[in-house]
Amino acid sequence: MSASVVLPTMSRMPSPLVADRSKRPPGEALVDLRRRLTLLSPRDPARTEVIARAAEAYGVSVWTIYRALRELTRPKSVRRSDHGSTRAMPAAGMERCAEIIAALKIRTSNKKGRHLSTARAIRLLEEDGVEAPDGLVRAPAGVLKRATLTAYCVGRVSIMRALRAPLPQCASRRNDQTNSGNLI
Numbered sequence: 001m002s003a004s005v006v007l008p009t010m011s012r013m014p015s016p017l018v019a020d021r022s023k024r025p026p027g028e029a030l031v032d033l034r035r036r037l038t039l040l041s042p043r044d045p046a047r048t049e050v051i052a053r054a055a056e057a058y059g060v061s062v063w064t065i066y067r068a069l070r071e072l073t074r075p076k077s078v079r080r081s082d083h084g085s086t087r088a089m090p091a092a093g094m095e096r097c098a099e100i101i102a103a104l105k106i107r108t109s110n111k112k113g114r115h116l117s118t119a120r121a122i123r124l125l126e127e128d129g130v131e132a133p134d135g136l137v138r139a140p141a142g143v144l145k146r147a148t149l150t151a152y153c154v155g156r157v158s159i160m161r162a163l164r165a166p167l168p169q170c171a172s173r174r175n176d177q178t179n180s181g182n183l184i
Contacts, residue, residue: 025058025065030072033065086152088143097139098153100130118146 025033033054040047055062086094101121109115116124122144124130129138 023058023060023064024068025054025060027072029054029058030068034069034072037069086148088145088148089140094148094152096137097125097144098149100125100132100137101149102153104130118149122146122149 033050036050037047040050051062051065055065058065085091088094089097101118104121104124105115105118122139125137125139126141126144129136131137
């Protein structure tokens with residue numbers, strides 16, 4: 001008996017009608033090409049010959065080689081292009097939810113400084129909603145995460161601390177009455 005071999009039904013090879021736009025020379029070849037070009041003077045006609053031979057060897061155009069050499073020296077960003085902004089929802093919506101959750105945490109704090117957890121405040125906002133001056137506000141389910149809100153509020157720590165600052169104590173009316181009674 002011979003073993004049967006299962007062949008894939010779809011080929012992963014690109015169709016010959018579609019040009020492969022992602023053809024680029026390998027990085028080490030570009031570094032070597034850059035080194036060879038630095039040995040030649042800027043206006044040396046041998047530079048164009050070196051570039052043309054490299055383009056022919058890798059099956060790309062001369063302009064692709066020039067573009068790849070230009071991109072080789074370009075610095076790349078360490079961070080994503082959308083660093084600092086959330087993908088969960090637009091900035092205005094995220095700020096509104098962060099304000100509501102901060103207000104929930106402040107309103108639920110007791111004399112010992114304990115308050116509602118961020119995760120529970122998010123769950124409250126998603127499941128039940130919160131009554132605000134402009135009506136009932138409810139966050140879409142599963143969009144807000146504790147880590148996302150924490151990262152969003154990091155730059156606003158001073159505002160949060162100012163809101164958590166204890167209020168000045170006022171003398172109660174009862175103390176004023178007892179003190180005035182003692183003076184008579």
